[in-house]
Amino acid sequence: MLFERVGDRGPYFGEFGGRFVPEALIAALDELDEEYSRAAADPAFAAELDRLQREYTGRPSILTEVPRFAEHAGGARVLLKREDLNHTGSHKINNVLGQALLTVRMGKKRVIAETGAGQHGVATATAAALMGLECTVYMGEVDTRRQALNVARMRLLGAEVVPVSTGTATLKDALNEAFRDWVAHVDDTHYVLGTVAGPHPFPAMVRDFHRTIGVEARAQVLERVGRLPDLVAACVGGGSNAIGIFHAFLDDPQVQLLGLEAAGDGVETGRHAASITGGVSGVLHGARSMILQDEDGQTLDSHSISAGLDYPGVGPEHAHLASIGRARYEPVTDDEAMEAFRLLCRTEGIIPAIESAHALAGALRAGRELGPEGVVLVNLSGRGDKDVDTAARYFGLVSDADLVASEAERVSGPVEQTEANGW
Amino acid sequence: MSTTDLPAASAGADTTAPVPAGLSSASALDAARAAGRSALVGYLPAGFPDRAGCVDALRASVAAGLDVIELGLPYSDPVMDGPVIQAAAETALRGGTRIRHVLESVEQLASAPDGERAPVLVMSYWAPVLRYGVAAFARDLASAGGAGLITPDLVPDEAGDWIAASDEHGLERVFLVAPSSTPARLASTAAACRGWTYAASTMGVTGARTSVGSAAEGLVAAARGAGAERVCVGLGVSTGEQAAEVGAYADGVIVGSALVRALSDDGVAGLERVVRDLAAGVAGARG
Numbered sequence: 064m065l066f067e068r069v070g071d072r073g074p075y076f077g078e079f080g081g082r083f084v085p086e087a088l089i090a091a092l093d094e095l096d097e098e099y100s101r102a103a104a105d106p107a108f109a110a111e112l113d114r115l116q117r118e119y120t121g122r123p124s125i126l127t128e129v130p131r132f133a134e135h136a137g138g139a140r141v142l143l144k145r146e147d148l149n150h151t152g153s154h155k156i157n158n159v160l161g162q163a164l165l166t167v168r169m170g171k172k173r174v175i176a177e178t179g180a181g182q183h184g185v186a187t188a189t190a191a192a193l194m195g196l197e198c199t200v201y202m203g204e205v206d207t208r209r210q211a212l213n214v215a216r217m218r219l220l221g222a223e224v225v226p227v228s229t230g231t232a233t234l235k236d237a238l239n240e241a242f243r244d245w246v247a248h249v250d251d252t253h254y255v256l257g258t259v260a261g262p263h264p265f266p267a268m269v270r271d272f273h274r275t276i277g278v279e280a281r282a283q284v285l286e287r288v289g290r291l292p293d294l295v296a297a298c299v300g301g302g303s304n305a306i307g308i309f310h311a312f313l314d315d316p317q318v319q320l321l322g323l324e325a326a327g328d329g330v331e332t333g334r335h336a337a338s339i340t341g342g343v344s345g346v347l348h349g350a351r352s353m354i355l356q357d358e359d360g361q362t363l364d365s366h367s368i369s370a371g372l373d374y375p376g377v378g379p380e381h382a383h384l385a386s387i388g389r390a391r392y393e394p395v396t397d398d399e400a401m402e403a404f405r406l407l408c409r410t411e412g413i414i415p416a417i418e419s420a421h422a423l424a425g426a427l428r429a430g431r432e433l434g435p436e437g438v439v440l441v442n443l444s445g446r447g448d449k450d451v452d453t454a455a456r457y458f459g460l461v462s463d464a465d466l467v468a469s470e471a472e473r474v475s476g477p478v479e480q481t482e483a484n485g486w
Numbered sequence: 487m488s489t490t491d492l493p494a495a496s497a498g499a500d501t502t503a504p505v506p507a508g509l510s511s512a513s514a515l516d517a518a519r520a521a522g523r524s525a526l527v528g529y530l531p532a533g534f535p536d537r538a539g540c541v542d543a544l545r546a547s548v549a550a551g552l553d554v555i556e557l558g559l560p561y562s563d564p565v566m567d568g569p570v571i572q573a574a575a576e577t578a579l580r581g582g583t584r585i586r587h588v589l590e591s592v593e594q595l596a597s598a599p600d601g602e603r604a605p606v607l608v609m610s611y612w613a614p615v616l617r618y619g620v621a622a623f624a625r626d627l628a629s630a631g632g633a634g635l636i637t638p639d640l641v642p643d644e645a646g647d648w649i650a651a652s653d654e655h656g657l658e659r660v661f662l663v664a665p666s667s668t669p670a671r672l673a674s675t676a677a678a679c680r681g682w683t684y685a686a687s688t689m690g691v692t693g694a695r696t697s698v699g700s701a702a703e704g705l706v707a708a709a710r711g712a713g714a715e716r717v718c719v720g721l722g723v724s725t726g727e728q729a730a731e732v733g734a735y736a737d738g739v740i741v742g743s744a745l746v747r748a749l750s751d752d753g754v755a756g757l758e759r760v761v762r763d764l765a766a767g768v769a770g771a772r773g
Contacts, residue, residue: 083612083639085566087664087689089671229572230562242565247690249666346613347563349639359585360617362562 071270071310074263077386079379082262084349088242091249096264098169103271108164115160119193120150122157122275126283127443131410132423136430139437140288143413144280144308146444153416153445154276154304155186159255161272163190166253173197173252177241179206179234179300180371180418181213182445183257188222190255198222201240203233206370213449231364234374238348258301259378262349266378273307280440281311288438294319294429297442298421299392300336300372302381304444309390319391322381323425325367326394336365338377339385339392352379368397368453369417371445393428395421401457403427404447416445417453509596511554511605511633511658512681515716515737518553524733524768526551527718528761529609529742531558532591533583534574535749541594543754545602547745550758551765552604554738555595556636559588559610566611566638568693570743574750585618589630596631605633607660607681612640615648624651634658634681642678652680660684663709665701672712682716682737683709687723693743694724703735729767739768 074080082092102108116122124145133141146154159176166174174196178184184200191198200217204226207214217224230236238261245254259266259273277295284292295312297305299322312318324337335341338353345354347362355363355375365375384390395403404420406427407413415423419442426441433439447454455461511527518525528547534540544555560575560583567575588608595606608627615623615635627635634657640648642661652659658681663672666689676683685706688699699722706717718738723729725744732739741764748760 081644082641083644084641085639085664085686086641086662086671086675087666087686089641090664090666090668229569230576235563239563239565243568243691246566249689343617346616346639348565351616354613356613356617358617360561360614361579362613 071267073267076266076380076383078344079350079352079382080263080266081351082349083346083351084262085246087246088249088262091245092262092264094169095165095253098165099264099268102165102168112161112164116157116275120156120160121148123279124148126280126287128287129407129411132407133430135406135410136427136439137433137437138435139430139433139439141426141430141439141441142284142287142292143441143443144276146276146304146442147415147419147446151182151186151189152448153182153186154273154307155183155257156189157275157307158257158269158272158303159183159186159190162253162255163194163196166196167194169253171251171253173199173248174255175199175201175241175244175252176255176257177201177234177237178257179203179237179373180369180416181206181210181217181449182371182416184222184224185213185216185220187255187257188217188220191222192220199244200224201227201237201244203231203237204228205232206234209453210370210449212452233365234370235348235362235365235376242348258303259306259380260301260348260350260352260376266350266380269303270306270310270380273303274310276304276307276442277309277311280308284438284440290438291315291318292438292440293433294321294437295440295442296321296323296422296425296429298323298372298418298444299377299381300325300374300418301376302378304442306378306380308440308442309384313389320384320389321425321429322390322392323395323421324392325369325372325421326396327366327368329396330394334366335394336367336373336375337394338375339382340394344382347376350379353377353382353385368400368457369421371416371418372421393425395424399424401454404454405458413443414447414451415443416447417450419444509605509631509633510681511607512716514553514605515682515718519737522772524736524771525553525718525738526729526761526765526768527554527556527738527740528552528745529556529558529740530745530749531560531571531574531578532588533560533578533581534746535577536581537583537587537591541591543749543757544595545598546754546758547761548598548602548604550761552761555604555606556609556740556742557588557591557595557606559585559608559614561611561614563613564611566691568691568743570746571692574746585614589626592627592632593630606631607634607636607658608632609636609638612637620647621651624655624657628655628657632657634660636660636684638662642675645678649678662686663705665689665699665705669708669712672709676709676712676714679714682718683714684740685709685717685719685736687719687721687732690721692721694747695722698722698728698732702732706736726763726767729764730771733768733771739764
């Protein structure tokens with residue numbers, strides 16, 4: 064079946080999940096749940112989504128073996144699931160197309176989204192343009208500056224980008240603002256939540272739209288290698304790409320599932336975004352999950368070089384998989400991720416997203432443990448175009464003069480939307 | 487932790503006075519009803535503009551006509567709040583306001599002298615209560631003399647622990663209904679409330695508005711029809727005129743952002759002026 068395994072529907076995943084939202088949103092969540100259930104049982108919906116995936120996204124995404132990179136991973140075979148080759152440059156489009164189709168089915172005219180690195184915002188703006196929907200994207204003001212290229216992309220696609228300056232001005236605050244918008248405009252607006260977090264039915268629904276990653280990859284590895292991988296690695300912020308690739312392997316106990324969380328400067332420093340490794344059970348953004356919070360339940364600031372992983376929570380199903388031991392979650396520091404980033408660029412000619420570089424770092428670790436007989440599947444969730452500026456600065460590839468010049472060209476405050484000719 | 491272990495209050499309140507028993511917000515609503523008017527319910531975040539200032543401002547507000555105090559527990563991610571209350575909560579958090587300080591404030595307000603004392607409901611997002619421990623929070627809130635808790639992001643479906651804890655400690659629990667609530671949800675929410683039901687006047691977040699949602703009156707009637715004993719209306723009320731409009735049909739009129747703004751802009755004197763205007767509004771609503 065295209066969607067859902069029996070028993071994985073939510074609203075709870077063990078002790079995690081649920082709906083911790085204002086009453087005003089319950090009706091919209093119920094409507095979404097019902098519409099999604101109808102769509103999941105409707106062959107026409109599956110056929111349309113399948114057509115879009117093939118003809119628009121470019122699915123199935125290919126599997127690339129990376130032997131030169133693997134020399135640094137204990138000689139284990141390393142295979143990359145190339146979600147970076149999807150239209151819009153990441154896995155995010157899988158979920159967005161599904162939710163945009165649902166928006167049209169519900170008769171709503173407008174979508175809103177939150178975005179951190181900008182990939183989900185770009186994907187949502189893309190789907191909105193494709194289907195003739197209005198689109199507003201909320202983005203932390205800090206992120207609008209570190210991902211200015213994606214802000215421009217969204218605006219080119221016709222979306223309104225709203226910089227969010229409240230709280231920490233990052234992804235979690237963009238989510239808050241999107242929820243506020245949704246409460247006020249729920250009649251004509253659908254909130255395209257970008258990860259497997261949030262209130263039911265989002266965690267299960269978003270996962271279902273991403274399951275295609277794992278379903279394809281499982282078949283591709285079997286065909287390529289003749290057996291299942293020993294380990295599947297994926298980066299985890301909210302956790303959508305990871306749950307998408309993990310799910311097809313849940314019933315294969317011999318396959319280890321490894322989620323790599325952003326450890327920033329190191330979990331021990333407190334400047335990190337590793338919610339499972341360094342968090343506690345709590346409530347954030349509508350669901351119970353593992354959260355970075357203080358002893359008063361206040362959400363802590365997260366930190367990562369990767370805007371897309373810079374989130375103090377994680378999807379409830381990941382919290383559950385960690386609690387039952389089916390998947391394990393390990394931290395990867397900024398420096399480890401950037402070393403893996405550099406390595407893939409130099410050994411294979413592939414520039415990954417910094418998010419995905421966390422998974423690559425995990426693959427290097429795991430490969431060294433497994434040795435030459437091991438087979439590691441890595442979800443390369445996105446491409447690195449958006450991160451070139453960050454990486455160039457990290458590695459000192461641009462001169463101080465260039466940095467000064469590019470800073471001078473940037474607006475000092477939030478990125479303002481101007482009435483440019485024709486836009 | 488028991489509030490008896492708390493350090494001495496700095497707000498000038500006599501914390502040695504016994505906390506009066508039975509100071510429920512429902513009784514304040516009933517008293518207002520008996521007087522032929524709606525009750526005025528006022529919100530400020532604990533710790534805003536600072537801990538002592540908040541308590542002083544609320545005591546002055548009660549003297550100016552506030553019937554029920556809604557004391558906000560500042561939270562880092564207040565999705566139901568608009569910019570005014572968000573900014574106030576950020577101020578309170580930057581000032582170091584913790585849950586124990588909120589409970590201290592409850593105790594100081596609940597033991598204020600006659601004329602400055604009103605039932606105190608805490609309004610809190612669920613994350614801080616869950617982290618503190620639901621049973622422990624109920625115990626300490628009751629021990630501080632709090633009347634109960636308003637939970638903007640906790641629906642009864644998820645509230646099993648809180649329902650048990652509030653029953654055990656005799657605390658009021660106020661859940662919200664919204665214009666989008668179905669008849670079935672109105673009934674189940676009304677049944678889960680103890681004290682009263684909070685009707686959100688509009689689909690949106692807190693903040694002053696030029697008009698109160700037209701759905702509010704119908705929602706109050708529907709909630710009553712679904713079994714709600716008392717229904718107060720919040721979101722968007724900021725003037726005496728609006729308070730009069732809502733007070734004509736609701737058991738209570740809830741005001742938040744307008745009080746926060748008045749206190750920010752004009753201090754306690756400005757806050758008292760706004761409260762008097764609102765109190766006059768509810769007093770004249772059914773004239």
